[in-house]
Amino acid sequence: MKKWLKVLVFVLIGTGFTFYGSETAFSKTNKDKTTKKSTVVKTSSIENFTTGSDSARLYGVHEIVLTGNGGVSNPFDTAATVTFTPSSGVSNAITVKPFYDGGNTWRVRLYVTETGSWHWSSSSSDRGLNNNKGSFTACTSPLRGKLRQHTDNNRQWMTEDGKTFLNLSDTAYILFRSPNDPWQPVTDETFRRYVKDVVDLGINLMRAGGCGGYAGWGLYDKGTNSSYNRSNWCWEKDYDSSGSNQYWATFHLDRFQTTDRRLKWLLNNYPDMYIQLIMFGKNNDVGSRWDRIPKANQRKVIDYMVARWSAWPQVIYQIVNDMKFNKYLYESNPLEPIVANQRMIRKIGKYLARIDQFGTLAAVGAKRRLDNPFLNSPSVEIVELTDLSWHTYLHIERQADIDAWMCDKYYDKNGDFNVAMHLYYGEDWYENNNNTAQFKDVLYFYRRLFWAVLLSGGSPNYGSRYPVLHPYSQTGTIPCQIGPTTHTNQLVGLDDIIHIRDYFADRRIDLAQFVPDDVSAVVIPTPSPEPDGPSRAQCARRGRDEYLIYLPCASDGEFGGDYGLKPDDNYKEDSRVACTIDPGRTPGVTVNLTTASGTFRVEWFRPRDGVSQNGTPIQGQANRTLTSPWQGSDVVLRLLKHKLKLTDIAAHRGGRYEHPENTLYAYQHDLRVGISLDMDICKTGDDPVDIVVIHDDTTGRTTEQDWIVKDKTTEQLQTLDAAYKFDPKGRIMGKGAYPLRGRGITIPTLDEVFSEFAQNSSPGEFMWIDTKDDENYPFSENLGLYARLVELIGQHNLWEQAHIEVSNSYEADHLRSLDSRITVVFWSGNNQKLTEAMAYPHYVRIGMPLSKAIADNGVLANNVHLAGKKLHVTDPKITQSEWDTLRLYAPDSLGLDNYTTAIDLLGL
16 A cells, blocks of 8 residues: 555635645635635534434534432432443443433433444432443544644644644633523523634634633622622532531532533534633632532532533633632732642642543643742742643733743743643733723734744633623624723724634644744844844744744834733733834844755745735755845745655656556556656547547557547547557667557546546545647637546546646636636746736646746746746656756656656655
């Protein structure tokens, strides 16, 4: 079996182009964000939450409903277990606890981790819950599954299916607030509208309270000036400081059921939307209050939450949000509440890790600007051994961290932390808030925050109106009071995030393969007052093969460092909140490529509108200075080392210096090698028209008869010997022996070649098909050929693999009128033809020798890339000197007659 290779896919939209993948090509452009299909796909017709004996879905949730005695004094105390056994055997069995859900109903949930048959059985002292049995079957699905620590890079997240997760998140604390809540209820309609809005803007994770809020230690906790309800209270009864058992014995079913109902809707409709679920409300002395709860009741509530929530594939936990675990440097408050807070979280965290059978990621949120106390650090006043058995990602909060300083701090291998887990910026600055510092450019602030954090190895987060749930698109019509301030503005901070999502998705860039390396890129001109401060370049690189560099183009006056720990440091935060672009600056950068060899493609990307533009390729092994094509705009620079893959080599005419040209014999050998195919086609005299694979309009050069192809039927043409003139020494010139004569090698039909390709090609292999328009026959005589060609491509579903070569716009237009999915490759021998080719969003092909094309056509090869197209070069017989010239212009693919020699020459 041939080695699987990455598929080289090129999608061109608008006026520019992008590289695809970490080793692929360029394409991408300006587009209307309102029409871009979201990557968080809505799939309302699919049930990813299944029940009973229904067929389950891999990485979905399967629920069993049991009937017990709900008339006991406290059904929440009824003990039961259910064991699920997959077809792989009892060693992989999973035992979980059912949870009481009102009346006589108990439910138990499984996160489905295997396909095949599952069997389950229950055990309980309750007769109705005891000795129940059943089975169901799990099938494959496109679900991505739970978030995990990345196996290739422990500072990134991946989903269960092995794909890197690019977290673009939003805060929606009361997303799961019940519509029955007497204070600030949230209807299902509002919930769904909110979700749709953020999905359309590129968000794929939301932060929300598991019981409808984020804070407080009571049934209806009041926020600033008592203007909003922030309660995340899970118990049925309100807080009682006495610690009486009755107050902790029962849970608020309506709140839990609302969260379940909405999680189910999300899983079925937006399965790629993830949730950071906040388990408990915050309070500065919540640890002391937790201590008053009897230990059995402490464990009981954690058991209940795990039973209800841990099976959801889209959930990760935050035990508490924004909790005070240590003191600010300027504080002299007592230490005991902080000690109690840490004690509470360690108990919950360790117990959670022990009982959660599905390994849900968990963290805790420390208060803004304070270090995480569950990591070794000299800045943490309470010394206790770090326990990372439960602490599986790092949640931090900062203000105006537009240079991702916290990532640098926690990831610094020479620093106090050097953590080996993903860092999630759960909270920064809310677009509507009650803070005194003011934005000057909201779009720029959030755009810059997201780019800086991503390239520094973390996950960024947006915040809109934290105490309410107002759908983003409606915020201009709904007033919001936060403290003394009433906000009436339409929010805009998320508007540019969709371009970030599309940038990484369209280019298939995997950030798990990158490491932050800001020192490799130096901003030009030098920022002031701090050259290495927040206005510096943010750089990440993949080995020495790929560089991503964000240049903020910031106005001078920003201050960075370990800010905000003292009151007199507030001016530093204020300078970053008020960050603006310098309209007179054209950003530039010097990149250290001294240890990176080879040719690098250059692409500039404008984050504010998604426009990209390519630059002239550069050479490594030196410091290289590059300047943005745009003034007054932040930019992203991508440098990608040019590397041809085996599938980027096409056997021209099947490799006519290797095998009889344009024959199935040749193409079968090509496919076994793992390269792409190149062929010429001609119409036959059949009615309706058929297509055969042959270069000339006559058969005399390659067969024993000299016939006009269009005058003969396919049946007649296939009586000829297509290897008659081929010999391994003189090739097609007929100067030696003819060892393949009489071997049954005939002129193939295009249908036969398509069938061979469909059955035996590897991912990434293409077919380059030359219609010989205006060469063999005039355009008007080839209409039947075009119709048959498009028909065959559709029959074999080769829309992405079949590349049709044309040399004029009217042929290209006609083919695309037959089906818009046709991939056009435009022959271009000069700049005039190149101008004509710009209307077609695919490849440009030029012929060798390239030295002639460069001399005669104004560096034509380079112009192809600058114009936003991919470059396909054909060469009868490439030599070392030609390749030394050609590699400077980074061709995307080659069509070669002597591909065996070329494979050795190119080191493939």
